[in-house]
Amino acid sequence: MNKNEELINRFYTAFQQKDYNTMQNCYAENAQFNDAVFKNLSAHQVKSMWEMLLKKSTDLHVDFKNIQADEFTGSSDWIATYTFSATHNKVVNKVHANFEFAGGKIVKHTDHFDFYKWASQAFGFKGRLLGWTDFMKRKVQETAAKNLENFMKNKEEK
Secondary structure, X not given: OOHHHHHHXXXXXXXXXXXXXXXXXXXXXXXXXXXXXXXXXXXXXXXXXXHHHHHHOOOOEEEEEEEEEOOOEEEEEEEEEEEEOOOOEEEEEEEEEEEEEEOOEEEEEEEEOOHHXXXXXXXXXXXXXXXXXXXXXXXXXXXXXXXXXXXHHHHHHO
């Protein structure tokens, strides 16, 4: 296992253990993150996102496999199983992650998953009905961005 494969392994092992500090330390100070819900996050935002998600989760289970990396890029597959807090629906989200590395840290992290499948599980009937629409996707993105902003603001006030 090369150093970037070890970095990905460390990241997901920390994720399994709900150790957001270790996850945060895997990112460079100029890192960027994207997925279907959280768009164009800075390093500070993505570090806060993982902390927020892990602190809110009650029954998160993470599995990962297929770690591959070279000197500059890498990828892995992971599955998150959890109860979506807004609806209390069970979600099994299958994700493919792509990474870019520099200086032994993650500088770009992009997670790919089927938003419609996720929304169908997370929101039930409403997700099956509207999960394919840009309207629903934007609404979920806006809510997630607001939740992250509020989490970061409340953390700074403490």
